[in-house]
Each structure stands twice: as structure tokens, then as C-alpha cells.
Amino acid sequence: MATATARAAPRAGILARPVAPMGIWSWLTTIDHKRIGILYELTAFIFFLIGGLEALLMRSQLVQPDNTLLGPGQYNALFTMHGTTMIFLVVMPLSAAFFNYIVPLQIGARDVAFPRLNAFSYWVFLSGGVLMNLGFLIGAVPDMGWFAYSPLTSSQFSPSVGVDFWVVGLQVLGVASLAAAFNFLVTIIQMRAPGLSFMRMPLFTWTTFVTSILIVLAFPVIAVALIELMFDRLFGSTFFNVTPAAAGAAAAGGDPILWQHLFWVFAHPEVYILILPAMGIVSEVVPVFSRKPLFGYPFMVYAVVSIAFLSFTVWAHHMFTTGLSAIAMSFFAASTMLIAVPTGIKIFNWISTLYGGSIALKAPAMFALGFIAMFTIGGLSGVMHASPPVDTQQQDTYFVVAHLHYVLFGGSIFALFAGIYYWWPKITGRLLGDGLGQLQFWLMFIGFNLTFGPMHFLGVDGMPRRVYTYSPGMGWELWNVVATIGAFVIGVSVLVFIFNAFKSLRTGERAGDDPWDGMTLEWTIPSPPPHYNFVEIPTVAGRNPLWLQKHPELAGRHVPGADPIATDTGHSGSEGSGAESHDGHHAVHVPDPSYWPLFAGAGIFVAGFGVLLSAGGNLSLLAVTGVGLFIVIVSIFGWSLEPVNEPVQA
Amino acid sequence: MQQVASAPPAHPPTHVEEPSTGLNNRKVLMWAFLGSDCMFFGALIVSYLVYRGRWQGHPVPTDVFDIPYTSVSAFALLMSSLAMVLALAAIQRGDIRRLKIWLLTTAGLGLVFIGGQIFEFTTFGHEGLTLGGNTGGTTFFVLTGFHGAHVSLGIAWLLSLFVQAVRGQMAQARSLDVEIAGLYWHFVDIVWIIIFTVVYLIPI
Ligand code: HEM
Ligand SMILES: [Cu+2]
Numbered sequence: 001m002a003t004a005t006a007r008a009a010p011r012a013g014i015l016a017r018p019v020a021p022m023g024i025w026s027w028l029t030t031i032d033h034k035r036i037g038i039l040y041e042l043t044a045f046i047f048f049l050i051g052g053l054e055a056l057l058m059r060s061q062l063v064q065p066d067n068t069l070l071g072p073g074q075y076n077a078l079f080t081m082h083g084t085t086m087i088f089l090v091v092m093p094l095s096a097a098f099f100n101y102i103v104p105l106q107i108g109a110r111d112v113a114f115p116r117l118n119a120f121s122y123w124v125f126l127s128g129g130v131l132m133n134l135g136f137l138i139g140a141v142p143d144m145g146w147f148a149y150s151p152l153t154s155s156q157f158s159p160s161v162g163v164d165f166w167v168v169g170l171q172v173l174g175v176a177s178l179a180a181a182f183n184f185l186v187t188i189i190q191m192r193a194p195g196l197s198f199m200r201m202p203l204f205t206w207t208t209f210v211t212s213i214l215i216v217l218a219f220p221v222i223a224v225a226l227i228e229l230m231f232d233r234l235f236g237s238t239f240f241n242v243t244p245a246a247a248g249a250a251a252a253g254g255d256p257i258l259w260q261h262l263f264w265v266f267a268h269p270e271v272y273i274l275i276l277p278a279m280g281i282v283s284e285v286v287p288v289f290s291r292k293p294l295f296g297y298p299f300m301v302y303a304v305v306s307i308a309f310l311s312f313t314v315w316a317h318h319m320f321t322t323g324l325s326a327i328a329m330s331f332f333a334a335s336t337m338l339i340a341v342p343t344g345i346k347i348f349n350w351i352s353t354l355y356g357g358s359i360a361l362k363a364p365a366m367f368a369l370g371f372i373a374m375f376t377i378g379g380l381s382g383v384m385h386a387s388p389p390v391d392t393q394q395q396d397t398y399f400v401v402a403h404l405h406y407v408l409f410g411g412s413i414f415a416l417f418a419g420i421y422y423w424w425p426k427i428t429g430r431l432l433g434d435g436l437g438q439l440q441f442w443l444m445f446i447g448f449n450l451t452f453g454p455m456h457f458l459g460v461d462g463m464p465r466r467v468y469t470y471s472p473g474m475g476w477e478l479w480n481v482v483a484t485i486g487a488f489v490i491g492v493s494v495l496v497f498i499f500n501a502f503k504s505l506r507t508g509e510r511a512g513d514d515p516w517d518g519m520t521l522e523w524t525i526p527s528p529p530p531h532y533n534f535v536e537i538p539t540v541a542g543r544n545p546l547w548l549q550k551h552p553e554l555a556g557r558h559v560p561g562a563d564p565i566a567t568d569t570g571h572s573g574s575e576g577s578g579a580e581s582h583d584g585h586h587a588v589h590v591p592d593p594s595y596w597p598l599f600a601g602a603g604i605f606v607a608g609f610g611v612l613l614s615a616g617g618n619l620s621l622l623a624v625t626g627v628g629l630f631i632v633i634v635s636i637f638g639w640s641l642e643p644v645n646e647p648v649q650a
Numbered sequence: 651m652q653q654v655a656s657a658p659p660a661h662p663p664t665h666v667e668e669p670s671t672g673l674n675n676r677k678v679l680m681w682a683f684l685g686s687d688c689m690f691f692g693a694l695i696v697s698y699l700v701y702r703g704r705w706q707g708h709p710v711p712t713d714v715f716d717i718p719y720t721s722v723s724a725f726a727l728l729m730s731s732l733a734m735v736l737a738l739a740a741i742q743r744g745d746i747r748r749l750k751i752w753l754l755t756t757a758g759l760g761l762v763f764i765g766g767q768i769f770e771f772t773t774f775g776h777e778g779l780t781l782g783g784n785t786g787g788t789t790f791f792v793l794t795g796f797h798g799a800h801v802s803l804g805i806a807w808l809l810s811l812f813v814q815a816v817r818g819q820m821a822q823a824r825s826l827d828v829e830i831a832g833l834y835w836h837f838v839d840i841v842w843i844i845i846f847t848v849v850y851l852i853p854i
Contacts, residue, residue: 113675178686186678190669216686224693231792236782239697239789253706253785262693 018593029593031115034529036122037101038427043126044093050133051085052494054078059451059487062480065472075468076143077162081133083146084166087274088173089129091412095277096125096177098419099184099208101427105522105529106202108193108538113186115591116639117179123601125176131608132169135162142166145466147267148229150240150259155233164233164615168608171226174219175604181215184208193521195540199301202520202544203294206301207280210308214269214276217312222266225259234615257322264315272311274408275375276304278415279346282368285418286350288516289365290357293544293555296349303342303349310339320388321395329388336386340379347376363437364516367418370445374410378403381456396466399459405452417444417497424501425515429527430508436500443493450486454479519544519555524565538565596639603631680830684837687800691841694796695848698789703854705786712786714777715850716770723766724846727801730759731839734832744822750815753828756835757808760801763842767798790849797845800838807831 607628737752
């Protein structure tokens, strides 16, 4: 297709502008939301394999009683890294991959509001992921569980620097998530195509929007908790320390329960940060594959918003066994049960969308249906431990492990695979094989239920979680064997997916613009989309604009007279040049590549690394952190001095 | 990947259409950031309040507070917000000379506050209130220290605007840059009013 030069000459600023259109530097300096989306996707998938390997090791250890494959310390390290990895390095960034790739396309924009900030988010995320896992290299792996309960994390009880890797890694990941969330918030508020009002936005864009709000409000709380923990460990403060740092000093008087409050004020919204994007994906896939618009769209939107609001009022349901007052217990039990209402509304709306539809059981639809079923089971066990007396029985048993995997794996991961199968053709231009997709689905579905279904029984039988082994004769042998077999079946299903992906990239069927007969704007443009996404910014006249255009009878309300997706030519005045088409294209401006996001991300890495170096006890090594922050500051200057190719606003 | 012909360099390029809401992107970003920062300070203030009155040993923060002294520096910070408003008004009128004066005044008053905080921290330290001594010292120093870090960042920001003004790079058209810095500055100021009230003034 027509290609002309990128932005002509490198211009002023501290560094020349990178210009290579292809090759490694073009990826390192890219600020194209689509490429950043792909980077997120690939990185998160690698972490998925690592986290999965950790899980398989754990399951191998648990296959028989008194097994000695792993020692207790190794097992602790594995479940900590597995949980942390799956939450922060797999589900969140896989969702972020779709935020990046899909949301600008769904709202008819050429990029996000702050493309360089977006690249910065990715590099900071990568830094955080690496810092978190660096402990493996020196044998100091975090081993206190993904919720890092105090006082286990104090220097007294965890003298190894493993905890510090976790603290620093998570802090850096938080910066990445916050930067991305600000960006998507502004993008969705500000960059919707003309006519795309909030109540016309696709549900996935809605969930991205609400998830971003949750990140903006929840992550600062964990940032504070981590700062406090870091101060306790590095500088001897007493936020959570019960015992004095120095021998002979007065009792420190810290309260470990404070950590639990701060952590769960963050971490309950966090679980909705993990599930809302998944719900958004399912809300895109289900209508397309049942050829009916989403049932009860406004209620879906209200449900998402009220779930988000309620998610800040339920945190202490994780703390029913810490001795809360009866009033507090009742409040948190009630608010937790209340969340089941909007959640139930969503489930019934998906089912109603399916009802009477002509359902095409393609791979994306299979994963979406799997999501609905598995998430419902996980939701039901969730309501069970909303009740304090029941929870007291279930806490720290395998019942909770079963629950959290039904929502996180049966929920988020199944939905993310639905999204991968659904949007892969848009991203690569080729379809994933449907036969292999079905095979992967059934292997994963069966393996998943074999692994985690029996954990309900084990939990009710009293098998404790986070313990590296168990004694024979407890009646737990059979279900543990079944769970381990199931885990390896899941492993095989992931291999099938990898095979399918490579096969599709080489010989996959060409997808065309709109392989699923989709309803949203991303299917109006070529696959893969051109650099600039839309030749002309579309104007949207209703919900499901592409169906309005193709199948007005499907799209529900018909808007008489209005062209469902008009391309608004009168708008091109703000595109800078108002230029004529050139080789069949309008002159469109897309953001220029930049080195600065990469450098700033690297600076954050160095800063985090400095904290880790000094965690050994030598605080003068904090100078390395200073160097890192200096790099960040220089980068920010370079960034702001670089000629902006961003909104020139009056 | 496809590239697209660029406009003749004479035209200022942009890839962004009209914003959907008529607001400016960077301003919306700043509002979102401030919302987030509310939760940040909220968590720090709660950490302080949780331990208030349950401190063990002496001295505790209330033993060493010097309310008149801190009131003076709080007043300086409060006045800096007034100067900030005047700076914004100046650039909106295109009066770059006054802009420079008021930016410098704002940053200067901020520096007075930071100087006051450094002196206060040192004095408290001499009187025995330390980071690791008890939960009072811990929560007090981390809360007010992070507020001080916010103020310092704001000073650096204001000074960089000032330098640009001196170098002739500020014009009426860039009043938004001053407005956004002002949003941040006023926010940090309001946070101090809350901290000052909750931490210093309200008796246990
Ligand atoms: C191959 C699939 C998987 C297997 C076999 C597996 C297995 C396990 C096991 C054995 C534990 C430790 C239980 C204990 O001793 O307390 C665990 C914990 C956990 N898993 Fe998975 N898991 C898998 C996938 C996932 C996924 C996809 C997610 C999230 C999206 C996830 C999230 C977690 C979390 C949050 C924990 C809790 C960690 C902690 O207790 O600190 N897992 N998993
Ligand atoms: Cu929760």
C-alpha cells in the first residue's frame, strides 16, 4: 500500500527522533497503541507460561502425601510468585493489551490521548515484572504469599531480601498501571468519535473506563501500604512492627491489622480490575456470536458502575477472622452479598442475549460460554463466604483456592482467551484455527474442572491451603491426584494454543476486515489496521454502529434517515493540514516514535534496583536509586522538550 | 506497517481530533491524577489517625508540636495559592512581566514552607521524635514528609515555568500550562490545610 516517508527529518530536542519504520528500534521506540498492545500481550503470555510452570511444580509436589519434590520454603516461594505473577503480570497486562489495541479502535480514534505516556506504561510494567522475578537469580524469592501479611513481612521474620523484591516490583507495577489508567480514562472521555456518546459505547470500552477508575482510586492505597512496608524494612519505622527494631527500645506498638486493611482496600477493587475487562470481552463476544444485540445494555452499564462502587465497601470480608466487631462483620457481610445483585444481573443479561439467538459455536463463543458457566460457580462459592460463620470455616482451606480459581481462571483467563480468539484476526490479519481452538477449549475446560472442582471437596474436608504437603490417611489422596492430572491437561491445552498461534501466523486463513460479522467500529477497518487506524474519523449514529449499517434489523432500534457510520469530512480541519488525499490516503498524523518513554522506564528500573541493593543493609547504595531517578527526570525533560506531536491545543 | 504522508512541516501536526468534551486532555489528566492523589493522602492520613492516641513511649507528636510556628509556615503556603491565582490571571491577560513576579512569589512562599518543614523536622528530631521511635513518629514523619515531597515537586515545576518565562517562551497561548500547574499547587495546599487541622489542631 501507499507508503511515504515517516515524519520527514529528525527535529529539535535533545535526541534525534528515531525514524526506523521496522526492526528492533522501531519496537523499542514505538508509541503506536497497537504495537504497545502487542508488546503487552507477548510479555504477559510469557509470564503466563512462567506462572503456569510454577503451578505445575506445586501440583507435582501435592500429587501424593509426604512428597519431597519441593521443600516447604520452595513451596512458599512458588505459591507467592505464582499468585503474584498471575494477578499482576498476566491478567492485568493481558487486559491492558486489549485496552491498548482495541479501545482506540472501538471509539474511532487514531491513538490514545498520551501516546508516549502509554509507551512509558509498558516499559515500566516490564521493569516491574523483571524486578519482581529477579529474586530467582540470587535465590531470594518472595515467600510470604501474594497478600504479604504483616508481621510475616517484617525484617525480623523475613530477613531475606525476597520481600523487598516483591515490595519494589509491585510498587513499580503500580506506577505502570496508574499511568495506563490515567491515559485510558482521558482517552475514553476525550477521544470518542463524533456521535459516540457514553451510552453508545461498546461494553468493552465501558469496562475499560470503569476499570481505569478503579485503578486510579485503588492503586494509590497499595502504593502507600508498600511505602510503609518499605520504610519499616529499610529505615526502621514502625507502621506494622509490633516488636521494637532495636533491642531494648520500647515496644514499637505497630498494628499488623493495619496492613490487612490497607491491602484489602486496594485488593478487593483489584479483583474487579481483574474481572471487569473480562466481562467486557464476553459482552462483545456473546452478542456477535448469537446475532442479537446485548440484552439490557443500560442495565449492563449500570451493573458495571455499581459493582465498581460497591467494590470499595466490602474489603473486610477478607478479614472476618481478625476479630472485627459484630457491627462491622454484619456491614461487610451485607455489602458483599449486595454485590451479587449487579453480578447476577450481568449473568442473566448474557443468558438473555443468548436466548433465542442463532448461536455460532466458534472458539471465541465457546470460551465466552465457558466463562459464564465457570464464573457463575465461582460467584456462588463467593457468596458462600460472604457469611462470616461460613467463612470462618472456609478461610485458608482449599475451598478458597477453588473459589479464586473459578473466578480468576474460569473467569478472567477464559474470557481473555475468548478475546484472543475474537480479536486475533483483527490484529494479525489471519484467523486462528477453529478446530484447534475447540480442542484447546475442551482440554482447558476439562482440565480446569478436574483441577479446581475437587478442591471444593478438599477444602470442606479441611485441607489447608499454602501448606507444602499433607499426611496420608486424611482422605485427601484421590482428589489431589485428580487435581494434578487436571493441571497437566491444562498445560497441554496451552501447548495446543501455542501451536495454533504459530500455525495461524504462517498459514492461517486470511481474515478480511470483518470475519465475524461484527458490530463495532474495529471491524470497519482493514485487518491488521493501518498505522493511522481510520482514514477518516467515523461519525456514529447509534449503538452497535456496524450492525446498524449492515443489519438494521439486528441492531434493534433503527435510526431513520441517519447514516450509521458516516465519515465526517468536515472534521479534517483539525488534522493539522487539511491535506488532500495522497496515493489514496488522507494525510493523517500519527504520533512519532520516541526514545524517552523507554529511557524513563529504564530509569525507574534502575531506581527500583537501587532500593533492592540497599535492602541488604547498606543504605548508601540508595545512591543508585538517585541515579535512576535522575535518569527519569532527564527523560521527562527530554520528553517535554521534544517537539510535541500531540494535541496542539489553543 | 504503513506510513502515511505527513503534512508539510509548516503546519503544526496533530493526530488528535476535537476532544469529545471540549475540555483539554492534559487538564482532564491532571484532575484524574488529583483524584488518585486524594486516595494517596487519604491512606497516609488514615495510617496516622489509626495510631493517634495509642502511641507508646515519649515523646509523641503532640509533645513536640509548636502550633504558632507551624501556623506561620502554613500561612505562607496559603498565601502562595493567592500568588498562584495572580500568576494565572497575569498570563491570561498576556502580562508576562507579572507572570514572572507571581510565579517567583509562589515558588518562594513554597520554599519558605519547605524551609520551615526542614527546621521543624530537625527540631523534633533533637527533641527525640524519630521515625523509628514509636508509631507517632513513624506516621507523622511519613505523612508530612510525603506532603513536603509534593510541595518540592511543585516548586520545581513552578521554577521551570519561571525559567521558560524568562527565556521568553511563555505567551498568553500557554496559559493552560500555568493553569495545570496551578491545579496541582492548590491541591497540595488544600491537603496541607487538612493535615494541619487533623494532625496539629484537633486535640486528642
Ligand atoms: C495451570 C493452572 C493453575 C494451577 C494448576 C494453579 C494452582 C495453584 C496452586 C496449587 C496454588 C497454591 C494453593 C496453596 O497452596 O494455597 C495456587 C494459588 C493461587 N493461584 Fe493458581 N493455578 C493455576 C492458574 C491460576 C491462574 C490463571 C490464576 C489467576 C488468574 C491463579 C491465581 C492464583 C492465586 C491468586 C493464588 C493464591 C496465591 C497465594 O495463596 O498467595 N492461578 N494456584
Ligand atoms: Cu474481596
